[in-house]
Amino acid sequence: MSNLFIHNTALVSEKAVLGENIKIWHFSHIRENSKIGNNVTIGQNVYIDKNVVIGDNCKIQNNVSIYDGVTIGNNVFIGPSVVFTNDKYPNVNYWDDTLKLNTIICDNVSIGANSTILPGIEIGQSTLIGAGSVVTKTFKDNRKIYGNPAKEV
Numbered sequence: 001m002s003n004l005f006i007h008n009t010a011l012v013s014e015k016a017v018l019g020e021n022i023k024i025w026h027f028s029h030i031r032e033n034s035k036i037g038n039n040v041t042i043g044q045n046v047y048i049d050k051n052v053v054i055g056d057n058c059k060i061q062n063n064v065s066i067y068d069g070v071t072i073g074n075n076v077f078i079g080p081s082v083v084f085t086n087d088k089y090p091n092v093n094y095w096d097d098t099l100k101l102n103t104i105i106c107d108n109v110s111i112g113a114n115s116t117i118l119p120g121i122e123i124g125q126s127t128l129i130g131a132g133s134v135v136t137k138t139f140k141d142n143r144k145i146y147g148n149p150a151k152e153v
Helices: none
Strands: 004-006 020-025 070-071 103-105 144-147 151-153
Touching: none
Parallel strands: 004 020, 070 103
Antiparallel strands: 144 151
């Protein structure tokens, strides 16, 4: 691995697969079996769960949470405090991995700060999600969406 920077406060599993030219900043946590492509910057206090896939040339800003079942394409920008979820009907008394829903973020997507991405959806290529949006359904390529729930502009 070349040009790998991991801040000394970050926790990175030895079972994570890391590409080249990656920067992982303060207090971030990268779990086992996650895969991070080349030329990726991961900001402060980011949580990347097990089995998450992140493509090349991505920028993940501070305080982002990406949970198991999320796949992120290439050239994706994820703004500060974005949250991806993987359980549509969370229940504190019951968790079963078979209930996990997968989410796909295609190439060239930008997600504005403080957005929430619900599970089981796909965001098409070159889509822009405005800050503070709650994305509850799939959107096709080349869309501009925002709001709660997010709608196409």
